[in-house]
Amino acid sequence: MSFTSHAFLFYFLPGALVVYHLTPRRPPALRKTALLVLSYFFYAWLDPRLVLLLLATTVVNHRLVVWMARSSAERVRARWLAASLIINLGVLAFFKYAVFILEALDPLLQLSAFPGPRFEIALRAGISFFTFKIISYTIDVHRGEPPARSFLDLAVYIAFFPQLLSGPIQRFGTIDRKAERAASFAAQLESLPGAVPRLSFGAALFILGFAKKVLLADVLGKVADAAFSAAAPGTFDAWFGALAYSLQIYIDFSAYSEMAIGVGHLLGLECPRNFNAPCLATGFTDFWRRWHISLSSWFRDYLYVALGGNRKGAARSYLNLVIVFLLCGLWHGARWTFVAWGIYHGLFLLLERSRGRRTLYAVLPRAAQVAVTFLLVTVGWVFFRSETLTDAFLYIAAMFTPKEPAGGSLLLDSLLYTRTHLLVMASGLLLVFQPVQAADWAQKVTRARAVLLVFLFCISILTLFTQSFRSFLYFQF
Amino acid sequence: MSHLPPPNILLVGGFLAAIASVGASQALVALIEGEGPRVAPLLTGVPSAARVRAFESDLEESSWLARRLRPWAQSLRFSLLREMGDDVVPGRDGWLFYRPSVRYLVEPWPGHRDGLEGSIVSAIAAFRDDLAARGVRMLLVLAPNKASIYPDRLSRRADAVAAVVHDGTLSVIARLRALGIEVVDLFSVFETARRRAEPVDGGRGIAAELYYLGQDSHWSPPGVRLAAAAVARRLLDLGWVERGEAEYALKESRVQRTGDLLRMVRVESIEQSFEPEAFQALQVVDAVTAVPYRDDPGSTVLVIGDSFLRIYSQEDPGAGGLVAHMARELRLPLSSLVSDGGGATLIRQTLSRKPTLLAGRSVVVWEFAERDIRFAMEGWPVVRLR
Incomplete structure (x- = not known):
């Protein structure tokens, strides 16, 4: 169920809020159970079979962690951790990559007597996110954090519906101290408050995210789709499309995160921020401190550190960095374009690391550094957006080889430069390059802001009624 | 406050x-x-x-509320931003274009990547072969996208371009011809006619005869006559049809039409903000009785296709569509079968289900819209004739 779908916005969300807030607060298990049932219903809406997978994963990991916590022998604890990692990564690999592997092997399988099984794409939705949540939990327990008090607590944590499909990847008993100020999820589960200021913050954030998605991201998506689909776009068209995608992916994903955090607050649970003005980054190191923070900190704390981090010398830390970003690319999907995108970022980070975390253009004024970083990141998004590496290189060639559009692509301007698209591109650029973040703006709700937000919500809903549904970009990961 | x-x-x-x-x-x-x-x-x-x-x-x-509010919101978006929804691309001088047709021209030909070209060619060749087994010849007619013939009405960048024909279209036509399938090239017919009609001001002449309608995805009455003449000439040149003896005359008829593109927006207030297009259409009538042309179900020539056949025939003024004008050119009443939006496959499936429709035919003229090469409603499966 997408946050901008009719079913979620007008039926599930009001229903969930009523059910949840009408459930007595004592004993806490009642509200947790309500939350779990709502989360499973939310996931089942996508495909009822998914709930079985989610439940089985939760049961297995709960048992493994209980056994791990019971033992004080490090070797035994490591064995339970290894079992958990193998199972979770195995599930992830199976559902996320088996389809691609089997598709690649299909010609061979067709020749053999065994045609191979068939899987549905829908089976992958959300798996990357909840698997990473589970892994962070099991590693944290292995590192000495207390396990969940009950199966119910763990089940609610894994299935918590606002975060289920696209994060943020919140941790259970710990917090990322660099990014979060709130209590851990486990601690919040014990209190589950719901005072009006938290509700109003949640509503404000949800509205801002919803408006960003419906009014900006979906339109930017149309621009990017048109440019990336063109046979022979001109240089200007190619840049226009790449910029549109760069804006779309940030606005779309940050909108989802804000809506998820907003819904969390409406339910009385605080979630970590996932973005901090990434378009204002002055380099790639800075970018990754601001972009998809819950994922980048996950990779830092659970992979980079595990590989040795900076502790084993410069050469090893460079290798670790490249490995982390290669895997970060692969996490998004089994496509060479994601691998290329990961390596592209890894190489820029490596370059900055080798220069003491300074970019090659650090001598420029700050605004110029921001602009150069944004353009370099935009070029990287071309790999991310393209279906194949060949498509990506052709598109980049169109961006960097001055030329006019050719053939039918002459007509591309009729699809690209409409009044709406120009207005939305301009609004998008203004939005991403201004420093105030939605989560900060929504902290203080004045009367004027409340009226503005309700008006914005009504306009966004009206817009939603007029356009065809577009899912969030990060649902595919 | x-x-x-x-x-x-x-x-x-x-x-x-x-x-x-x-x-x-x-x-x-x-x-x-x-x-x-x-x-x-x-x-x-x-x-x-x-x-x-x-x-x-x-x-x-x-949703009751969404249905009530949607037209109002769409109307507002149109007033402020000239937005006309997912199906329609506004062009220049009030011209409208069908988005899938524009996308067909702008986007690359995916035929080689996903085997689409092979499936189209196989489907058409199989149909031709099944017809041939019944002693029926097939002539293929691709109705050009409006934006192929009038790219300059869509984009300022195409001002200097006479026509835009997609590589995919050319590739399919070449492969079909290599298999011995006869295809009428309406692209060059329209391009040449446009150049003749608008020699002075480079293609946007006000007085020039327009071969497509501004608010519609289909051809105009002059476009229909041009296409009908080209198809008829080809049938005669191939020797597949001999000119008959029926006497037809033309009768002028004034038509007012709200284009299909405008109707696709489905918002009355937006529709009303455009004047319906008014133009002269030519009805084909019996030269003696002045009765409007009617198909002859027993004709040896069956014309099958999509809404490019329906326009001016089953709609105002009647007896003014492609089939009627072909009949006039050939001096021979024809038979026709129309499937709106289903010119690629649904029409073949109909013939497969009802083989009696082919009884007594010697020629099938098969028309479908150019964009169906990629966006055919039912794809391009091989449909065997029973």
Whole structure:
């Protein structure tokens, strides 16, 4: 169920809020159970079979962690951790990559007597996110954090519906101290408050995210789709499309995160921020401190550190960095374009690391550094957006080889430069390059802001009624 | 604003009212109209993703509030931003274009990558072979996209371009011809005619004869006559049809038409902001009785196709479409079969289901829209004739 779908916005969300807030607060298990049932219903809406997978994963990991916590022998604890990692990564690999592997092997399988099984794409939705949540939990327990008090607590944590499909990847008993100020999820589960200021913050954030998605991201998506689909776009068209995608992916994903955090607050649970003005980054190191923070900190704390981090010398830390970003690319999907995108970022980070975390253009004024970083990141998004590496290189060639559009692509301007698209591109650029973040703006709700937000919500809903549904970009990961 | 409640209450109240509005209005309408709960279909039978999607789609489409507000919101977006929805691309001088046709021209030919070209060629060749087995010859006619013939009415960048023919179209035509399939090249017919009609001002002459309608995705009456003449000439040149002896005359008829592209927007206020197109159409009538042309179900020539056949024939003024004008050129009444939007495959499936429609034919003229090469409603399966 997408946050901008009719079913979620007008039926599930009001229903969930009523059910949840009408459930007595004592004993806490009642509200947790309500939350779990709502989360499973939310996931089942996508495909009822998914709930079985989610439940089985939760049961297995709960048992493994209980056994791990019971033992004080490090070797035994490591064995339970290894079992958990193998199972979770195995599930992830199976559902996320088996389809691609089997598709690649299909010609061979067709020749053999065994045609191979068939899987549905829908089976992958959300798996990357909840698997990473589970892994962070099991590693944290292995590192000495207390396990969940009950199966119910763990089940609610894994299935918590606002975060289920696209994060943020919140941790259970710990917090990322660099990014979060709130209590851990486990601690919040014990209190589950719901005072009006938290509700109003949640509503404000949800509205801002919803408006960003419906009014900006979906339109930017149309621009990017048109440019990336063109046979022979001109240089200007190619840049226009790449910029549109760069804006779309940030606005779309940050909108989802804000809506998820907003819904969390409406339910009385605080979630970590996932973005901090990434378009204002002055380099790639800075970018990754601001972009998809819950994922980048996950990779830092659970992979980079595990590989040795900076502790084993410069050469090893460079290798670790490249490995982390290669895997970060692969996490998004089994496509060479994601691998290329990961390596592209890894190489820029490596370059900055080798220069003491300074970019090659650090001598420029700050605004110029921001602009150069944004353009370099935009070029990287071309790999991310393209279906194949060949498509990506052709598109980049169109961006960097001055030329006019050719053939039918002459007509591309009729699809690209409409009044709406120009207005939305301009609004998008203004939005991403201004420093105030939605989560900060929504902290203080004045009367004027409340009226503005309700008006914005009504306009966004009206817009939603007029356009065809577009899912969030990060649902595919 | 002192009469307003505190900001937190105002915001949360407004938010909750907005998200509850659709469900509440729907429940109220259901109550008034005595309808049962819509959730029933979801609860009967085994839950599945498909069942949920169908329910969700029904929920969205049947929303009373959304249906009431949608036209108003669309109208506002049109007034402010000239937006005309997902199907229509506004061009220049009030011309409108069908988005899939524009996309067909702008996007690369995916035929080589996904085997589409092979399936089209195989499907057409199989159809030709099945017809040949019955002693019926086939002539293929691709109706050009409007944007192929009038790219300059869509984009300023195409001012210097006479026509835009997609590589994919050319590639399919070349492969079909290599297999011995006869194809009428209407692209060069229209391009040449445009150049002749608009020699002075480079293609946007006001007085020039226009071969497509501004608000419609189809050809204009002069376009129909041009296409009919080209197809008829080809049939005669090939020797597949001999000119008959029927005497037809032309009768002028004034037509006012709200184009299909305008109707696709489905908002009355937007439709009304455009003047319906008024033009002269030529009806084909019996030279003696002046009775409008009628198909002869027993004709040896069957013309099959999509809405490019229907326009001016089953719509105003009647007897003015492609088939009637072909009949006049050939001096021979023809037979026709139309499937709106189904010129690629549905029409072949109809013939497969009803083989009697081919009884007594010697020629089938098969027309479909150029964009169907990629966007055919049912794809391009091979349909065998029984």
